[in-house]
Amino acid sequence: MPLNLKTHTEHFTNPLYLESGRILEPYDITYETYGELNDDKSNVVVVCHALTGSHHCAGTYEDDTKAGWWDGLIGPGKAIDTDKYFVICTNVIGSCFGSTGPMSPQLPHHNPYRYKFPVVTVKDMIKAQRILFDRLNIHSVHAIVGGSMGGMQALQFAIHYPKFAKKIISMATTHATQPWAIAFNKVAQESILKDPDFKQGYYDSEVIKEHGLAGMAVGRMAGHISFLSHESMNEKFGREYKRNDGLYELFGKFQIESYLEYNGYNFTKWFDPLSYLYITKAINIYDLSRGFDSMKEALKKINSELHLISFSNDLLFKSSEMKELSDMLEDVGSTNHHYRDIESDYGHDAFLVELDKFKDYVAEVLK
């Protein structure tokens, strides 16, 4: 069967009550679906995206050449088989691909919120999704799958809507963001905030899309250091120069430098600086135990079959964090969770690029 890619935006006029005590009202949620919803609505798989991802996780738009960010995993006959499952991926609130975020118009004047946008948390992100699913008359799902911040959302679903998903797969993530991850985000945030072209949040989006924003580029470069492992950096770049004509040994640019530059500056053409600030904030304050007496109390809420996957050389969300989460689940008597550490040289990026290492497992879990 074809992928049956559909993109929608739903408008909500009721207030979204946020963890901060503030409200978002009205708000939009943009989402994408693949496959067909079956009659008893028992074949829904929710996919959650990471920091800079979007609802576009599979297929290729007609006017584009680049496939969705998990296209290798999602589609007809693939691990998340759209011949069997109805897949939904929503753009998180706070992001910049259709769902309401800091550059969305604020009522009544319709100017962008900018800094007036409220702090959003991972819990707020999944609450908004849950409200969307309600509108779609989907009150429970077969599975939720996500990596990195998508894995945070999957875990947050598991705790706050324990009866919502039968199965949950959370990969390359953690139960509470650790200081080194906060530190990398801090560098990016400071770098954006201190760029005069950011204009203290009052930048012109079109100008930034055209000319880039150096502060965000630099911040993103720091991010990329955390996405790679030392092994993959050695393999991909080593100490190679971009050109090597002798002179370059003293004056040239290393391949790794060129990689960071390209990814850093290119990034500023397609992502919004305020969204980057708000979403990195959401990641930094992410902590499954918030609102509970302890992490273990939070974990006791989990009812779904839970699959935790880490990648051996992930320097951002380390295997040891996932192992710790698994051990805590053990301690609170969970009998319905599975933890698997996947050997990979790719570091944090593995969840996006080493699909071969986990796609069979995902297919098996979904069965």
Next chain:
Amino acid sequence: MPLNLKTHTEHFTNPLYLESGRILEPYDITYETYGELNDDKSNVVVVCHALTGSHHCAGTYEDDTKAGWWDGLIGPGKAIDTDKYFVICTNVIGSCFGSTGPMSPQLPHHNPYRYKFPVVTVKDMIKAQRILFDRLNIHSVHAIVGGSMGGMQALQFAIHYPKFAKKIISMATTHATQPWAIAFNKVAQESILKDPDFKQGYYDSEVIKEHGLAGMAVGRMAGHISFLSHESMNEKFGREYKRNDGLYELFGKFQIESYLEYNGYNFTKWFDPLSYLYITKAINIYDLSRGFDSMKEALKKINSELHLISFSNDLLFKSSEMKELSDMLEDVGSTNHHYRDIESDYGHDAFLVELDKFKDYVAEVLK
């Protein structure tokens, strides 16, 4: 005996021939000595400083409260015992504490070199030191000790002046800078270059000392991530907020953020941006094998008794790099080298803060 701290600057009018083919002429070298040179000049210990270090490695100036950067290691009765040894530490060329660097006056006009300053390498740094020692009539030394870029200098001495030092202790460093270290430096370099207050190198130093340079602060924050280990970040900061009054869970500043801010912004008050660019460049292009057919050919030159020390959780210059260097020395038939990995939770900073873990070893080697 007293420390006998003396600070000097020597002026050189002969050209310094650099690895790049360019020359530096004239140039100054600022250095500091402690203890007394003995009659047969057999008690000299050279100490080499790291990226942002200076010649001031021990003692406290009369008008200051902060001791030199290795004061815990160097002094009367300490591991590098100034009652026995005559210790010399020179500020590297390219730096900003007295030796000639990018903000030094260029002849004939006496304006600062700025970008006209030549690329310097670690080999150039030690060549300049060697010339200084010649002027001081010191033609061989008892030992050379350094960590991080200081360790690079120590190794470079071992290869290029094989008969100069009897013993060499090189710690928390590598034989050739690896891509993740290059990447961290790249973030700092880009961050400085893109700051409009850097004025493409034509900044006013006094203005920067007073108001700081955000780009350099952000770059230094990234650097600090690489200086710490995950273990030390967890222990020092965890997910603690700077204040914790409840609200802070969503709106507050994490301790790690506050640490990075303080160290980042404070740094720009005492270090020069162009020196940071030039010295990080020197670190990035550092490769002991340059000019040789292979690393092993380079290592065959070593004649000094060589002591390599790594720190188990160093994320910048990893234990595995030092182990690899040790293995290569083994392969080329060296019988005069010793490698020791020190268990430490401090990461790269260990060479500055965990002196207790290696000072006895240093004392023993020097004996």
